[in-house]
Amino acid sequence: MAYFCSLFEMQKSESLKKTDQFSQVYKKGRSRADKRLVMYVLDNDTGCNRLGISVSKKVGNSVVRHHLCRLVREAYRLHENVFNSGLDIVVVARKGTDKCSYFDIEESLMHLAKLHHITGKKT
Numbered sequence: 357m358a359y360f361c362s363l364f365e366m367q368k369s370e371s372l373k374k375t376d377q378f379s380q381v382y383k384k385g386r387s388r389a390d391k392r393l394v395m396y397v398l399d400n401d402t403g404c405n406r407l408g409i410s411v412s413k414k415v416g417n418s419v420v421r422h423h424l425c426r427l428v429r430e431a432y433r434l435h436e437n438v439f440n441s442g443l444d445i446v447v448v449a450r451k452g453t454d455k456c457s458y459f460d461i462e463e464s465l466m467h468l469a470k471l472h473h474i475t476g477k478k479t
Contacts, residue, residue: 369436372408372444381408381446388471392456393428394448395468405439407432408446416454424449424461431462439469440476 372378385398400406409428411421428447432439439445447465456464469475 369432370402370404370406372406372446377406377444378408378410378446381444385444385446386472388468389450390464390467392450392453392460392464393468394450395465395472396446396448397472397474398444400442400444403441405436405441405443405445408444409449410446411449412451414451415449420454421449424453424456427456427458427461428465431458431465435462435466435469438466438475440474443474445474 372381381396381398385396387394387396389395407429409425411424413421415421415424428449432445432447447468453461466475
């Protein structure tokens with residue numbers, strides 16, 4: 357089943373939704389950070405990537421937090437084919453990212469992915 361997932365669902369990653377899924381990535385995963393985002397990465401046993409996004413109330417109100425989630429999700433979606441498969445990825449937005457543009461978020465996401473060495477494929 358993992359082969360089917362990685363072959364046909366590469367353009368549609370799954371999401372991390374449960375608290376224990378996030379906790380496992382926080383505890384066992386590797387983390388890298390820049391001034392805008394923190395990225396935690398953990399290998400999983402599936403052939404698909406699972407993306408989780410966390411934005412604290414310290415960053416802004418619900419409109420701002422949802423907007424940042426959409427920016428991160430879109431930046432990941434457009435570069436999904438560059439990421440290695442079989443990863444749980446949690447992206448945490450830092451305080452002060454409420455004023456960032458899409459291009460700032462995209463730059464941070466790809467920079468952190470390169471620091472994690474999880475961008476093995478080329479577009």
